[in-house]
Amino acid sequence: MNMDTDIRGGGWHPYKPTEIPAPGETLRETLESLDMSQSKLAARTGLTLKHINQIIQGNAAISPETSLALERVTGVDADFWNSLEARFQDHRVREKEAARLGKHEEFLERMPLSALRKLGYVKSDKRKPGALLQEALAFFGVGSIEAWEKSWNTPAAAFLQSTAFDADSGAVAAWLRLGELQAKEIDCAPFDRAVLRRILPELRALTVKQPKEFFPELVALCATAGVCVVLVPEVTGARASGASRFISPSKALIQLSNRGKRNDKFWFALFHELGHLLLHGKKSSSSSSQRRQSMFLLPKQKPMNLHLPCSYQSNTTIRFA
Structure with a gap:
């Protein structure tokens, strides 16, 4: 699955003199x-x-x-x-x-500076650690290191992450922040759990389409239920496939990384996070959403008549879906 996104912190940057006379x-x-x-x-x-x-x-x-x-x-x-x-x-x-x-260089070591520099969010080099840290704090939208620890070190989000390797907290925080920034550009109706549950069949129907077809429809559908869906490429070390959280009292966010670049992994991550929003709302625990996401992918009507395909060729799998 290939859905390229462009997340940049570039654009117009005002001139900032290094010295200002009294x-x-x-x-x-x-x-x-x-x-x-x-x-x-x-x-x-x-x-x-x-x-x-x-x-x-x-x-x-x-x-x-x-x-x-x-x-x-x-x-x-x-x-x-x-x-x-x-x-x-x-x-x-x-x-x-x-x-x-500049005396807190150990904190900078926790930041994915290479990724942030590539995206245009930081421009100073390591010879100016103080200025570099100022840019990093501005990217995260916090006023101090202490505020970063409270806001980003343990973010209130439910994750679908790889357990094969330890995740890097700075990379996770940066990835989440990128999703937050992207979500600000999406207009949504107020979050409505009933509407979200009602559009599940329409979301399931999108699983047989190609990414260029289904993704715009997916974003638009979820927006009607008050859910922003954003695709943010993984920041190295985050090891996250998806995350869900509320970025305001009436606006939910599902953030996907397309980790693995496969349709099955994409849909697995999406319905995992949908399950979290439907089953847990604003709570950060997602322990049961993975176990119960099949209820969103497989329709409940006449469950005894469902027969798993004995052949896993593409045409039989599509007919089953």
Whole structure:
């Protein structure tokens, strides 16, 4: 089964200068253009000469009140001074945070940086661990390492995973986040378990179609029941075939990786996750969905008349389905 998807964090990226001068530099240049001394500015603004000098040296901030006084004396809008100060403080806070985060390189080792870089979500290299970690936190939509641990280290999702190898928690978290981002682009009706159960026969009917035919129909059908279905290629180390969870009180998400690239594995994973949503709702346990998913694939009407095909050739299997 081959259903290519394009999940990118690329697009337009605003220019971010590596250094931003303190607003005092602009104030110094403004005074020079006006041929005005610092002492004269102090007298006209009502500020002390020491305060003016501290602003110019970058040792004191321009407050909203000071910006208003500067507007009246220099003719330069207060918004301009406020904007300069805000950009400078923002840059300084980010630089301080990057220096602090740079001490947590062990956390970066848990992140699938190669995959995130390939998708365009991180751009810094390992020579700038602080900046790299800032980009990783932005991708995951969290404000700190502590918030990542609470939100992503043990995500509230039911999984269908390979047990042959241990899964990597960072890779799992990245894969789930990619699905969350993709799901934001899909409009769904509010989640309705009754509607989801009612469309099961239509979903079963899609299993004999080719991927290019059935996948758009599958997504549209599930959306009517409040379920986003997204296909996100596996992030190396995640070892997940599928996952289901609620990303809002009224919006469920089924995320599939197409691990193995076979139709039977795809449908197995899908109905496993459908079983979780129907049997458990917002609970994260999926212990019984695998055992009972056959009830969704095989119709309940006249069960005694169902005869498994003795031949597993494609035509007999399709007729059985």
